Each structure stands twice: as structure tokens, then as C-alpha cells.
Amino acid sequence: RKEVEQDPGPFNVPEGATVAFNCTYSNSASQSFFWYRQDCRKEPKLLMSVYSSGNEDGRFTAQLNRASQYISLLIRDSKLSDSATYLCVVNPTNTGFQKLVFGTGTRLLVSP
Amino acid sequence: SQTIHQWPATLVQPVGSPLSLECTVEGTSNPNLYWYRQAAGRGLQLLFYSVGIGQISSEVPQNLSASRPQDRQFILSSKKLLLSDSGFYLCAWNRAGYYGYTFGSGTRLTVV
Numbered sequence: 001r002k003e004v005e006q007d008p009g010p011f012n013v014p015e016g017a018t019v020a021f022n023c024t025y026s027n028s029a030s031q032s033f034f035w036y037r038q039d040c041r042k043e044p045k046l047l048m049s050v051y052s053s054g055n056e057d058g059r060f061t062a063q064l065n066r067a068s069q070y071i072s073l074l075i076r077d078s079k080l081s082d083s084a085t086y087l088c089v090v091n092p093t094n095t096g097f098q099k100l101v102f103g104t105g106t107r108l109l110v111s112p
Numbered sequence: 113s114q115t116i117h118q119w120p121a122t123l124v125q126p127v128g129s130p131l132s133l134e135c136t137v138e139g140t141s142n143p144n145l146y147w148y149r150q151a152a153g154r155g156l157q158l159l160f161y162s163v164g165i166g167q168i169s170s171e172v173p174q175n176l177s178a179s180r181p182q183d184r185q186f187i188l189s190s191k192k193l194l195l196s197d198s199g200f201y202l203c204a205w206n207r208a209g210y211y212g213y214t215f216g217s218g219t220r221l222t223v224v
Binding site: 004034041042043044045046049087098099100101102103104105 | 144146148153154155156158161171200202206212213214215216217218220
């Protein structure tokens with residue numbers, strides 16, 4: 001089983017739609033979680049951290065379900081500029097030093 | 113502010129040739145440094161990490177090596193490239209206790 005699994009998509013949605021991605025992780029001891037965004041042929045960039053209580057940043061909402069070992073990302077009112085690959089990322093340790101484990105990503109295509 | 117520089121942006125090398133990719137971080141001291149590779153259609157794979165000068169840990173057996181000759185400099189090398197070394201190489205850094213990485217802009221390596 002992969003450490004981090006994501007549906008590769010693509011998710012094709014119209015502008016203004018709400019879209020949600022899920023991600024599952026295998027290591028129940030994992031301590032910190034992130035969503036990164038990667039544009040085509042570019043480096044990944046941190047979108048948001050995922051906190052146990054759930055967190056929101058503008059149109060983006062991230063949630064963590066430790067019991068089921070999954071993380072979700074909800075994007076409301078999709079924009080054309082949201083088209084990208086979204087990487088689910090897990091830190092399997094609880095130290096400041098990290099060896100982040102990346103999912104293969106979910107591709108989102110937002111159309112006019 | 114902290115910045116991370118990575119070069120070259122693209123590289124085409126013949127099989128059997130040597131490789132040297134460089135990454136430098138500015139605006140911070142004693143960063144944790146990482147080399148990742150992203151093969152086409154696959155997730156990011158951690159290759160090496162370093163917590164200090166001269167301290168290198170390898171995550172996977174491979175044809176590559178890494179060095180950290182200075183605090184903010186991280187170098188990825190190979191004596192003889194293989195076709196399977198092709199990919200998108202990303203350098204990243206973070207500070208101890210800080211969760212999440214910042215990536216460099218990456219080097220796209222094609223071995224022919």
C-alpha cells in the first residue's frame with residue numbers, strides 16, 4: 001500500500017463550481033499534513049497546512065480525519081487559475097526534521 | 113527574506129556523462145536541505161537530506177550522490193548518468209521545527 005494515495009483525476013469542473021479532493025495515508029503515527037499546489041512543469045508550492053480541527057483559507061478548506069486516516073481539500077467558487085495538480089503531503093514523524101511523503105497528486109482543470 | 117536558488121533549469125546529458133546540480137539558500141543559517149526527484153507521472157521521491165555541513169543521508173540506493181560543502185549549499189552529483197536518472201530534480205529547505213518545505217524552481221534533466 002502506498003504511504004499517501006490520491007485519485008489522479010483529472011477533475012474537470014466549470015468556473016464557480018465546488019470541488020473536493022481526498023487523500024488517504026497509511027501511517028497512523030503521521031503528525032503533520034499539508035496540501036501543495038504544483039503548476040505544470042513548476043515546483044510544488046505550499047497551499048496550506050492541515051490542522052486537526054480543520055482550517056480555512058479563503059476559498060480553500062482543509063480537513064483531517066485521523067480515525068479514518070484521510071485528508072480532504074475543498075475548493076469553493078473555482079477559478080480558472082485554480083487549474084493545477086494538488087499534492088497531498090504527510091510528515092510521518094513528530095520531529096522538527098521532516099521527510100515529507102508526497103502523493104502523486106490530483107489534477108484539477110477548471111474551464112470557462 | 114529567505115530564497116532558494118537552483119540551477120540549471122534544464123539539462124540534456126548523454127548516458128555515461130557526469131552530473132552536478134547546485135542549490136543554495138539565502139537569508140537563513142543552518143537550514144535542513146533536501147533533494148527530491150519527480151519522474152514523469154510519479155510522485156516526488158526523497159533522494160537525500162542534510163541537517164548540517166558534511167552530513168548527508170541517503171534515502172534510496174541509486175546512481176547519485178550529494179554533498180554539502182557549505183552551510184547553505186547542497187550539490188547533487190553523478191559520475192555516470194543512466195537513462196533512468198531522467199526527471200525533475202527539486203531542492204528544498206526548511207528550518208528545524210518548521211513544518212513544510214520551500215522548493216527551488218527545479219532542474220529538468222533528460223538523459224539521452
